[in-house]
Amino acid sequence: MPDNGNEIGMTVEVEPVESDSELEEPTVVKADTASENQATSWVAVVILLLIAIFDVSVLMIPIPIAPEFVEERLKLSGPHVGVAVGLISSAYHLGNSISSAMMGDISDVHGRKPVILLGLVTSCVCVVLYPLSTTLWMAVGNRFVCGFLSANIAMTRSCLSDLSRTWDTERRNMVFGYLGAAWGLARFFSSAFVGFTSGIMLPFLPFAADNPFVFPCFASGCLVLLTMITAALFLPETLPPRGASTNAGDAPRTRFQGTSMLGRLRDLNRFGGRALVKLLILHMIHQGLNGGIITCFVLLLALSDEEGGYGMSANAVGMVFAFYGVVGMLFQMFCYGPLCRAFGIRKSYALGTFLLGVGSMCLLLGTELVSFSDVNSVRMGIVMACTIPQAIGFMCGLPVLIALLANASPQELMGLTQGTAQSTGSFFRMLGPLVFGTFFSYSLSGTGPW
Numbered sequence: 326m327p328d329n330g331n332e333i334g335m336t337v338e339v340e341p342v343e344s345d346s347e348l349e350e351p352t353v354v355k356a357d358t359a360s361e362n363q364a365t366s367w368v369a370v371v372i373l374l375l376i377a378i379f380d381v382s383v384l385m386i387p388i389p390i391a392p393e394f395v396e397e398r399l400k401l402s403g404p405h406v407g408v409a410v411g412l413i414s415s416a417y418h419l420g421n422s423i424s425s426a427m428m429g430d431i432s433d434v435h436g437r438k439p440v441i442l443l444g445l446v447t448s449c450v451c452v453v454l455y456p457l458s459t460t461l462w463m464a465v466g467n468r469f470v471c472g473f474l475s476a477n478i479a480m481t482r483s484c485l486s487d488l489s490r491t492w493d494t495e496r497r498n499m500v501f502g503y504l505g506a507a508w509g510l511a512r513f514f515s516s517a518f519v520g521f522t523s524g525i526m527l528p529f530l531p532f533a534a535d536n537p538f539v540f541p542c543f544a545s546g547c548l549v550l551l552t553m554i555t556a557a558l559f560l561p562e563t564l565p566p567r568g569a570s571t572n573a574g575d576a577p578r579t580r581f582q583g584t585s586m587l588g589r590l591r592d593l594n595r596f597g598g599r600a601l602v603k604l605l606i607l608h609m610i611h612q613g614l615n616g617g618i619i620t621c622f623v624l625l626l627a628l629s630d631e632e633g634g635y636g637m638s639a640n641a642v643g644m645v646f647a648f649y650g651v652v653g654m655l656f657q658m659f660c661y662g663p664l665c666r667a668f669g670i671r672k673s674y675a676l677g678t679f680l681l682g683v684g685s686m687c688l689l690l691g692t693e694l695v696s697f698s699d700v701n702s703v704r705m706g707i708v709m710a711c712t713i714p715q716a717i718g719f720m721c722g723l724p725v726l727i728a729l730l731a732n733a734s735p736q737e738l739m740g741l742t743q744g745t746a747q748s749t750g751s752f753f754r755m756l757g758p759l760v761f762g763t764f765f766s767y768s769l770s771g772t773g774p775w
Contacts (some may be wrong), residue, residue: 328482342630349378366488368559369484369560369561369563370485370488370500371685372556372559372560373481373484373485374481374504375552375555376441376445376468376477376481376552376556376560377477377478377481377507377508377511378508378510378511378514378547379448379509379511379548380444380445380475380478380481380511381507381508381512381515381721382511382514382515382545382548383448383451383471383475383520383545383549384417384628385511385512385515385516385544385646385655386452386515386518386519386541386542386545387413387414387455387468388519388619388623388646389516389519389523389623389639389642389643390519390523390541390639390642390643391410391413391414392406392410392623392624392627392639392642393627393638393639394422394456394464394538394639395409395410395413395461397537398456398458398459399458399459399460399461401461403482403552404766404767404769405507405766406766407624407762407763407765407766408763410620410623410624410677410758410762411459411758411759411761411762411763412461412465412759412762413464413465413468414468414620414758414759415616415754415755415756415758415759416464416466416467416468416469416472416755416759417468417471417751417755418472418612418751418752418754418755418758419472419751419752420468420470420471420472420473420474420475420751420752421472421473421475421747421751421755421756422472422748422749422750422751422752422754422755423473423748424472424473424474424476425476425478425479425744425747425748426741426747426748426749427733427744427753428476428479428740428744429476429479429480429483429740429741429743429745429747429748429750430478430740430741430744431663431740432480432483432564432740433737433738433739433740436562436564437480437484437487437562437563437564437740438485438560438562438563439562440477440480441477441480441481441484441556441560442553442556442557443475444474444475444480445473445475445477445549445550445553445556446553447470447471447474447475448471448475448477448549449546449549449550450546451467451468451471452471452542452545452549453543453546453618454467455468455542456533456538456539456542456543457533457536457539458567470724471753476744479743479744479748480502480740480745481744482504482730482731482743482747483563483564483739483740483742483743483744484563485500485566485731486731486734486736486739487563488500488563489731490736493502495662497728497731497732498662498665498670499662501724501725501727501728501731502657502658502661502662502665502724503657504724504727505657505720505723505724506653506654506658506661506720508653508720508723509651509652509653509654509655509716509720510650510652510654510658511629511650512646512647512649512653512654513646513648513649513650513651513654514650515545515646516643516644516645516646516647516648516652517643517645517646517650518541518544518545518641518681519541519623519639519640519643519646520639520640520642520643520644520646521640521643522540522541522544523536523537523538523540523541523639523640523643524537525540525541525638526540527539527540538640553588564739564740578691591667592735592738593735593738593742593745594742596735596738597733597734597742598733601730601733601734601742602748604726604733605742605745605746605749607724607726608723608730608746608749608750609746609749609750609752609753610753611678611722611726611750611752612723612749612750612752612753612754612757613724613753613756613757613759614681614757615719615722615723615754616753616755616756616757616761617683617757617760618715618761620757620758620761620765621685621761621764621765622715623642623646624762624765624766625688625689625692626642626645626708626763628769629701630695630696632769633692633769635691635695635704637708641705645708647703649712649715649716650716652713652716652717653716653717653719653720656716656717656720657720657724661673661720661721661724664676664721668742670725670728670729671729673721673725674721674722674725674726674729676721677720677721677722677725678714678718678721678722679718680714680717680718680721681714681715681722682718682742683714683718684712684713684714684716684717685715686710687711687712687714688711688712688715688717691707691708691710691711694711695707695708727743727746730743730746731743
């Protein structure tokens with residue numbers, strides 16, 4: 326596809342992208358500066374992956390316990406459960422959709438690290454307070470604030486894009502594959518942790534003595550706090566402030582016109598071109614579908630046998646999500662790189678979307694298969710087998726899109742690009758759980774969640 330005169334890249338430093346196929350390659354940066362310190366870069370990558378793991382854990386931990394939390398703690402029942410789960414899941418993404426582009430823009434001007442630290446502080450406080458909610462609107466408000474002040478999903482993407490800008494294609498794709506593996510590990514960690522610890526009481530805390538949801542959230546908050554301290558001490562700033570230059574004789578780093586948020590969004594459209602706009606739209610749609618699929622997944626697992634579901638407790642749901650995360654993580658570690666080398670990242674993405682659809686159908690089929698057995702281990706095995714296609718599909722989806730966005734974006738607007746992707750994606754990620762959760766609940770008036 327011709328780019329119609331639009332360049333993807335900086336006017337001064339970056340070669341323009343002439344076709345969609347070139348998005349499979351990172352933008353070529355001329356070797357005008359000294360080589361990066363590889364050891365420092367990889368230390369930063371490891372810290373960023375830790376941030377991704379624990380930040381996504383904060384996002385994921387409320388999900389496996391959501392149906393039971395809504396019923397026991399918020400005292401809701403019937404069709405209200407699905408609606409409430411959808412609202413709680415959506416609130417984080419609503420907040421994220423409002424603020425992520427702004428946070429990304431701020432990080433392009435003032436650096437990534439301050440935004441990352443703000444997000445970690447917010448995640449720590451909100452995950453600790455979440456299980457103390459006694460009404461639906463307290464829980465929704467908590468998740469909204471957490472999403473609004475935490476843009477670390479976009480920031481980790483931006484930092485990895487900064488660090489890998491001059492790397493070869495294989496190493497760059499490998500880094501984003503590691504990010505996908507970190508998300509898989511986060512799903513495993515958070516879900517397994519909830520599965521093992523949900524129900525543990527803390528009698529020495531009067532406000533938590535009879536609350537079975539406090540322990541996993543408090544422990545997760547402590548881990549986020551440790552991650553924040555590590556980032557504050559050891560994470561280098563990957564992008565100097567706007568206008569700064571590493572050498573006294575360097576030319577200014579940017580020729581973009583926009584100084585306001587809207588002006589810089591126009592720059593994003595102008596310099597990114599149609600290819601970047603298409604990727605942002607695709608990312609937005611994919612995020613919405615991901616949110617809806619996960620919401621229906623957890624509701625289907627918790628739905629009783631009589632209503633056509635799997636009839637699992639919060640602990641069992643946590644174990645299924647843990648297996649789900651392990652499958653995704655192992656795929657990213659051992660299969661993602663060879664798959665991208667063999668087929669290219671765009672065909673790998675097409676395979677991922679296909680597996681998401683197949684996996685969703687497998688989960689519905691599994692509700693019929695488990696009805697033939699009363700043995701818990703057999704039922705659990707059937708459920709886990711049915712999750713495999715969807716788990717792999719998830720890992721062939723967003724990591725691939727993130728790599729494509731990083732390749733298509735002008736370096737000077739990397740934070741704004743990833744922030745805009747997260748902002749628009751979070752808006753649809755908010756709509757996905759809300760729409761799918763509501764539809765799921767009211768579909769129960771029939772013979773099951775079909």
